[in-house]
Amino acid sequence: MPFKKLHSNIKEKLEILEITAPTPFQKVSIPAIKSGVNLFCTSPINSGKTTTLILTTLQKLKCEAVGTAPRAFIFVENRERALELYELFLTYTRHNSLRVYFVDEKLHVDVQKSDIFEGADILISTPQSMKKLFLYNGVNTTQLQLFSIDDAAFLAQKSPYTDLLQITQSISKCQFVIYSDKMHPVLKRFKSHFMEYAKTISI
Template identity: 25%
Template structure:
């Protein structure tokens, strides 16, 4: 589909778009531009590289046209300085109107130069939420004429804990259209935007790899927080008949030590750390040593920078934390040899809201969804504490008091013992592993 009149780009902008090689609009542009021009609030969910930033750069450039006022009319919030600079570059590439003034606000020594730039005139402000809020409180950022508030990479803004400045800035704008662009939607993000996105249209774009990558069977467990992850891991590891050999991947030594000490409370000498850095922790130097050990059945691997390991014949791989690079995860869950139904490895992933973006990127790269597992009925779920004034306004749910991690596990109910609410197919596969020694 070529750019059509329905997308209502002005002639000069259309010429610039074609000149840059954008021969046709992407799916997200086809589904959102008309809505944006119609003044509708919008939440657009789509993968990295699907065209989210280009979409709002086009709509803003088309909207402001050749009528600069020198007073901010568009505020764009992004997570980092690098994002600010990237968005400004996109505007400069796609915008022929040299009269429009852009100002970027981000962490830098002092605020005077950025406040001076705003005082000289700005039609579009691209900012990190914390810096925009700081300058607004110093009366350097005028929000009185803002007619369009855009929050880009909203999931990353939440990951950085910047919900409060976003909420304060949104509340300080009298009346505006709101656009939110994100890779995933989850509860934390919903809490941030719900006060000003009550009647927003939702557009979701699904783009996955055309060719699928063969992976081990996988299950995703979506949990609210770190302590619940610990509780889930402990609950699984209690079943020594099923979890005969398990590798647990984490990103830091601190997390490895926390898990080691928690598991030691119940697993005695069956847990070890790969290439241990302290005599305080039992160490194993080679994967083959772990496979052959009659005693060790849980191996914690922290921030593994070594060459890819041979993980075949390990019944369970658990990603307690997801690595920052999706390629590392994919390499771990890619079978090195044809899988044997009776001795296949099952890869389990524990993910909080803040890790769902990484899960999404892995699914897009492999070309398939990771099935969502049902949490065990006897799992103790730690309730999250309120972290901001904005969240204090939300209804408070009754808190479930849990004992200290490592001691926070109820005795299994007879009807739940060693089933974990798996489907019959999953149970059959997992029961086969009981034969693995």
């Protein structure tokens, strides 16, 4: 079964990449994410979680740049993963106007603030780097629509966990989607915070 009801730009890119059919995880998760509910998405490695994250982010933002404030946050464990995911996003956004920004901890925070204020639709960051931007009023969250966490097991570490909770307290309204290989105990704690009414998809 081919991918259905996705933006034409996405379907065209999938055709170029020769991705012809969704995985079992994608068949269930993509429609649920498109519905706008908060979700815990758990499935094994190589089941298509990263591609799902990319496709649903592009779908949510309609494959086009709007304004200057970020509309999607993506949190990852470390700089290496952030850069890897950034490069994957560029594969999908090369022929549309979406602006993807990699929050690089090696750059001075003032440089990052300046870059983001010029306009960014998608920010890819670690919790620590994003927290630093928040402390310096470097991110406008008023237009935020989607907040995704990639391979969320790393949140079992105290520092990323605390940073994430502090950041989410500053966000009034958006969709949260957490991806992981399984429902780790630390993830269940978020149900009493920003994931209170979240649904769970497990393949």
